[in-house]
Amino acid sequence: MNDNLILCDAQHLHLRYNGGPFSSGGLTVTLAAAGGARPPWRWGMELHPIGGTARTLDGADGEILLQDSLFSWEGCAVLDDSRAMALTPDGWLAPHAPGQDIYFFGYDRDFEAGVAGFYRLCGPQPLLPRYALGCWWSRFHRYTQAEYLALMERFCAEKLPFTVAVVDMDWHLVDIDPALGTGWTLLELYIPATNEPVDDIIVTLEVAPGTGVLYADSWGLYPTDLPAPAGSASAGEEESDGALLKNGGVEQLNPDGTVTHWDVWPGNPEEGQRNSYGTTEFKHSGERSVRIELVYSNPQAIYQYRLPEDNAFDFNADYIFSAWVKMDGVSVLDGNGVKIGVKRKGADGNEYNVYQSVPMGTCDWTKVELEVPKEPGVNIVQYDVIFDIGCGTGKIYFDDFELTPAELTAAGPEFAFREVEFTAADLLPAAGAASGFAARDIALLGASGVCLIVAAALGGTATIRFKKRRNG
Secondary structure, three states: OOOOOOEEEEEEEEEEEEOOOOOOEEEEEEEEEEEEEEOOOEOOOOOOEOOOOOOOOOOOOOOOOOOOOEEEOOOEEEEEEOOOOEEOOOOOEEEOOOOOOOEEEEOOHHHHHHHHHHHHHOOOOOOOOOHHHHHHEEOOOOOOOOHHHHHHHHHHOOOOEEEEEEEEOOOOOOOOHHHHHOOOOOOOOOOOOOOOOOOOOOOOOOOOOOOOOOOOOOOOOOOOOOOOOOOOOOOOOOOOOOOOOOOOOOEEEOOOOEOOOOEOOOOOOOOOOOOOOOOOOOOOOOOOOOOOOOOOOOEEEEEEEHHHHOOOOOOOOOOOOOOOOOEEEEOOOOOOOOOEEEEEEEEOOOOOEEEEEOOOEEEEEEEEEEEEOOOOOOOOOEEEEEEOOEEEEEEEEEEEEEEEEOOOOOOOOOOEEEEEEEOHHHHOOOOOOOOOOOOOOOOOOOOOOOHHHHHOOOOOOEEEEEEOOOOO
């Protein structure tokens, strides 16, 4: 006889515990189901839960996996609360006492009774306000006042019945400077005045899934006569400071949150994966910068193109294209690197492009410059400024793009690019015939390395792009 044996009988359960460490033979619960007795549950027994709910819908696109619930196909469920914080008598939180804290739910298919039992254990849940049961709009994007009002007007025009609109990013830091540490930081959100009557103001925080502990204290809602923060100009406004590039400070945003006048490639899923493109409070100046996170699958780019009908500036003159760049662990794996460039298309169908590699790795805000000399006698019909980014990892931040007139000194003779496609037959001319390449071209091919020549000799077709003097 075991003096430590514990037997407990309830209406639908019979528990047997031998008083020792939990084991499959020492702790069992027999459930009397409506259709007859089920096999007893034993400690450590694998259960097959019936799905409950999902903690978050962040990143969800279609079907998602549900978390465990208070029910399983075996008719019972076990809740292990051993690692949770414990409530002290004064209602404060404290670390859980050593040991195991296990709760057994054996409600079979009586779902309503099972949830009611959980509420008896943990306390009832308050009813959600009626507005919270409608459609919510929440987007991880730093809106300006004009953008958010325009978005609400569009929802009304489209008859989309949103009842809650969340201001997601503006209340908190996103890219936290390590210099701030983990101490207390004052977070402020400017709420502009409105001429419309307001019945209620509900203050809330949105905390995305993650790790760590967030402490919030000293809430306050104060009137102010401060002007609206910079960067609240409506989308489509043009800068009036005479800058050659539009929205060079990336302060103006479109209604969908993208930066006005700047395009990011890939532009759609068919072109490739655009990863974590958006604006961030990490900036060189103003209110924001553009952040692009590199991906393994495809290269990316950010660019602005100008056409003659823009009445922009003289496309065929000397300029310096510059931008401020910040990098966080940037590594490009496909050999293309990160390049600053200007692409110019001539009326003759040729491209007159200038590129320069940008050092990778991790760096604070650094100004990157590219000299862009004019092309004498060429009619330029399109002018693009661009940053090309290869496949890889890391994050790049861009701010304060600028194109400024300059007086550049030509460095040596002028060159133009030429592409030549060749096979082994081109390299070895037929009897009595001249080679398909001029002698200077053969010299350039030889200087380019043996890989292309070997490929041609094996029966393939190779292409080489080399510089050739314009006068010959």
